[in-house]
Amino acid sequence: MTSLKGKGYILLGKWFKVFSSSAKLRFYPPQFALRKPVVRAVEAAISHDYEVAVIVFNVKELLELKEKGQHEELPQFITSLKQAFKKVVIDQVREENLLTIHDYYSDGITLLMNIKGSSKSLIYMDELIRSISREVKERLLSVNPEQAVTLNTGYMFVEHKHYSIEGALDKAHRQAVTMAEAESPMNEMRESINQIIENGNINLLAQPIFDVATNQIKAYEVLTRGPRGTELENPLALFAVARQTGRLYDLEKIVLEKSFRQISENESPQNVFINFTPVTLSDPRFVNEVKDMLKKYKGVHANQIVMEITERDPILNIEEFIESIRGLRELGFRLAVDDTGVGYSSLYAIIEIMPEIIKIDRSVIENIDHNAVKETMLKGLLLIAKETGSVVVAEGIESIGEAMVLSRNRVDLAQGYYYARPSTVDKISISS
Template identity: 35%
Template sequence: MRYSMAARWEKRIKLLWSLPFPNRALRFFPPEFIIRDPLLSLVHAYRRKGLHYAVIVIHMDDFQNILAKIPYSLAQKLLQQLKYEFIDVLKRSFNESLILGVKQFNPDDFTVILKVDKDWTYEDLHQKEVCFRKDVELNLNHFMEQQLYGRLKFQSGSMIVGQSTEHTEAALQAAYYYALCVATDRLPAHFAPYRLRLQEIIKDKAIYVLTQPIMCLDTGEIFGWEVLTRGPQHSPFHTPTELFEFAHQADLLQELEYLVLEKAFLEISSRSITEQVFINITPISLMQPTLLVHVLNCLQQYPKILATQIIFEITERHSIRDYEQMGTILRNYRSHGFRFAVDDAGAGYSSLQSISELIPDMIKIDKSVIQNIDQVAVKQSLLRALLFFAADIKCQVIAEGIEREEEANILFDHQVKMGQGYYFAKPERMQFDYARTHVPHLKEKIMQMRAAYNI
């Protein structure tokens, strides 16, 4: 066994040293070198020029079952013959100067890597992908029937790979994965152009943040600000729901939330905000060790911002799977002075579990509880239960989604200390003179309500 392994390595190394760098002769189905992949070298050199490339995945449905029914030696011969047939169709379908290479990540699919013409759109790529798949299906099924293996069902997906991911191999692997998911109907056909668009938005930092005041209902002063994210206007990613949900689906959530943090710290610094600042963060990003490093770097960049100003608002978009590990992470953040709030309290079991397991510094009562609370006695009972629970674990309470005076009056009646909602102020881009023009008006509004309510 040792001799066999040594002999194989000796053969690999001799072949490796005989190759020019990069090697175009092995761009079609390169052997799986451990030290260097010649096709990957070609793609890397192409990317270094700042150019994009495309990946087309042709998937052969149920091909694994065919391979499982025939002897191993025959299966290997069939795979080799299919490769020859595939390359023949590929060269007839595309100008060879556009072909960077072909790779087989799995026995039941072929991955073609193409240079992207500067005038190509995703619609152009999709049309070429469909035409190519039909040619492959026609020719390879003809061969399969001749060999008495029967017909195969062919599926296809494609992706354009930009410059957002620095590591060439990681970018290629991700492109293959998403194109395969499109091919096998695990992702919609429009996923590829949307993901590229979101990558460009993140790269260009084309999001912006709004701020909404959180009011102290005792004094009428502004207690803090919640930072809310918006994508480019007139795009599918303008609203935070679409923006963050798609970022999660496209495996871009961490990059997006890092960008939100940068924008939030810039906003705090440029507007000289001295109150508390609430920044939404998902449990997925919180679990990443690099997030704390990123946040501490932001503090170093803006030395006037204090860690004690920042309250991370743990959103309920994604559930927490390991509360013990999350508790350890929160303790690490708290050692630097950061605090935490749990969002959407009262909206479901997960938020209540998060409160009981993590013991946050603040609880934000969900707008579904506050909406029409003056008309629904059950909601008032739920509010009292949440207030009792918060007092018992020494958490501050903020009521979200206040839109009507009657709702605010119920909160006064229950001695809720802080509130937030359109009734006081909508989310907007903070102006330099916001404090001078808005704060007196908001304070007067709250104090008049308290006077009218005899508080």
């Protein structure tokens, strides 16, 4: 059995947290959204600024048994399925106790998971889902060689702004079931993302990046939101659906073009950070399409754009990725590596890419003014940046204490609510 710890995911605890103080993994009966322990757990997660993901594992064989009327075989099959899931989840997160598992009314198993509200964490969830699916299948086969299962998975985030917790859980579950049934021609979430991409219906925000020494704005980071008032307004939900439906490249291309259009309209000389996953950067179409956009938007200059590499997706075609990086640099774009300090993968990316900019993750910065070890880590990352000739940006600054630590360590740039919250993208102005 292969655990995520063996793949460099020992720091998953930075993304996933337990729901309750008891940290127990338990099964609940159907309609768990109406049970107080689950509701309280979700409310507690949300109150601590976590997003809650509902993950559905639909079991094809379970549905087939129901359709064939073989109800006498159902109890034993469901029992085996639950035991396999429970054992695998415990093995995956034995030390962290990161998941709570629930029985629900779909044709399979539903898990709940807390994650910090960032699109960077989607790759961790994807990897966990794949690992759980693989090991459940292996465990069932080890018990009964004839008990092969087909797991179709989907996930969605609980939208807690416009609904009661019970209603939000129910809605998120139904959407996750829809994603698990992605082959259905009536998949409403697939249709929603297709409409968004076809109409370019996304909204952009811009968060300023400040010079720590002078407290002057030096750049902006573009942030993406889905259509206002919809279930995909939340960027986690938007990118989760795009990822699960194979439309991630198309979505990120729209973000790029909208960003170029806004910069051109504003006649802005400001440096602008735009996020891209390795999925997009590895696509052989990307560099040529970027060239076409530069020709279309004459007011945009490649040297003012920083392409920020987010997430740690497996790079399926390393040759295409390296070629794309080379092509972007030849055009004049600069590259930033995100998440630095989270784990080995970000340091490896720095070695491979030699980025012009290194972004230090919020997990390093949070409460750094009260944690000498974190400040020592920051100093180490600054030394790495000096060796690579990289500018350093610290993310997620939320207090004057954190800002003071950056100042005394001579960090170059910083962003976060302490300096400024995101605003509409038209705030990327002509001021320097």
